[in-house]
Amino acid sequence: MEALGGGTVPTARIRPVAVPAPAPGLIERYLALPDIACGAADALDALGLDGVCRPGLRAARPGSRVCGPAVTLRYEPAADPADAVLGDRDLYRLAPRGAVAVIATGGHTRHAVVGDISAACAALAGVSGIVVDGAVRDLDALSGPDVLPVWSLGAVPANARGRLDAAELNGPVHLADVLVRPGDLVVADDNGTVVVPSEAVEDVLARCETAHAHETRLLADLPVRRRRRPEGAPQWA
Structure with a gap:
């Protein structure tokens, strides 16, 4: 882990929270579902929960998908630029393998908190994805095929050093208006981002799998009807 560099966030800002590992096979079963964000949203709705x-929040590389327990970092505007620290490397060091790094800025998009080096450090630490309620930069690199998936509110070239300060790691944060606690499951794809409370992950998965099986049968039973083309109409009509 030395390759991530030294820690910068004071220990008083890091909550001693252990993120429990998901049950064996749980993440793989979520990722086996098509449109996992839609399925999770429907299941939460049926349970009377709102995690959408x-x-x-858009993926830097369209087609990206991620599912994993959250590790969290909350930024605040820097009161003293000289003393402000960034906390992404510290966050990745704390993350269990397969975790999703959730970085909350309160919607700050004037300065980027993640770039290509940060994403590379996250991948080295075993993080499966990054979701930023704020801005990123180095979009060309982040959209490459071999970079771990990153979601954000947009891209901006200015960096956040001296402008934002790492206020807390491992605490509750708000991601695009949704509460995220360490260990909650974060699911994201091109449809959007959904947060599944840790106590509901197995119930939500069961409902997703049941709904997917039902939809598969329904689609298989739908009749396929060819539309009759008027005589002389082009073949693509």
């Missing part, structure tokens, strides 16, 4: 993040 407001629109705006």
Whole structure:
């Protein structure tokens, strides 16, 4: 882990929270579902829970998908630029393998908190994805095929050093208006981002799998009807 560099966040800002490992096979079963964010959203709705993040979080590489327990970092505007620290490397060091790094800035998009080096450090630490309620930069690199998936509110070239300060690691944060606690399951794809409370992950998965099986049977039973083309109409009509 030395390759991630030295820690910068004071220990008083790091909560001693252990993120429990998901049950064996649970993450793989979530990722086997098509449109996992939609399925998780429907299951949460049936349970009377709301974990759907407001629109705006987009993957740097379209087609990306991720599912994993959250580790969290909360930024605040820097009171003293000289003393402000960034906490992404510390967050990755704390993360269990397969975790999703959730970085909350309160919607700050004027300065980027993740770039290509940060994403590379996350991948080295075994993080499966990053979701930022704020901005990223180095978008060309982040959209490459071999970079771990990153979601954000947008891209901006200015960096956050001296502008934002790591206020807390391993605490509750709000990601696009949704509460995220360490260990909650984060699911994201091109449809959006959904947060499944840790105590509901198995119930939500069971409902997703049941719904997927039902939809598969329904689609198989739908009749396929060819539309009759008027005489002389082009073949693509």
